[in-house]
Amino acid sequence: MNQEAAQLEESVAPAPTEAVDEAEPEPQRLEGDSAKLLRITVMAHELLDEVRHMKLDEGGRRRLRAIHEATVGELKALLPENLRHELTAMALPLEESASESEVRLAQVQLVGWLEGLMHGIQAALWARVVHALSHGRDAIVEKAEEKQPGQYL
Numbered sequence: 001m002n003q004e005a006a007q008l009e010e011s012v013a014p015a016p017t018e019a020v021d022e023a024e025p026e027p028q029r030l031e032g033d034s035a036k037l038l039r040i041t042v043m044a045h046e047l048l049d050e051v052r053h054m055k056l057d058e059g060g061r062r063r064l065r066a067i068h069e070a071t072v073g074e075l076k077a078l079l080p081e082n083l084r085h086e087l088t089a090m091a092l093p094l095e096e097s098a099s100e101s102e103v104r105l106a107q108v109q110l111v112g113w114l115e116g117l118m119h120g121i122q123a124a125l126w127a128r129v130v131h132a133l134s135h136g137r138d139a140i141v142e143k144a145e146e147k148q149p150g151q152y153l
Contacts, residue, residue, distance in 0.1 A: 041114040056100045
């Protein structure tokens with residue numbers, strides 16, 4: 001699992017049910033609601049799909065630019081610091097006079113980054129599920145192998 005996925009797993013995945021060593025530091029959690037992160041991702045993707053085939057006039061470019069900046073701002077408030085820095089480096093601010101192609105490319109870049117983030121979250125959660133299932137199976141097998149007092153067999 002790559003470093004971003006591992007950090008993301010620590011940020012969004014529920015804590016395992018097994019006992020945690022007291023010496024281990026508390027994993028960094030998302031500061032906001034992970035459901036909000038998903039809503040923003042879906043909204044950005046839907047917006048990109050809607051405007052993909054439109055000819056944007058000056059007002060449309062301004063509006064899309066404002067939505068892009070607001071989306072990036074909301075994401076920065078939700079993300080842990082390492083992902084916030086990555087987003088800041090990737091999503092450069094658009095100039096007031098940004099062309100239609102610049103605005104569209106910025107939106108495509110943001111949506112691509114968000115989809116990568118969502119895939120990372122999914123991978124981290126599946127890794128946790130697989131780990132929990134294998135750990136649970138091992139515990140069941142160990143318990144079944146224990147000899148119970150008073151049994152003949």
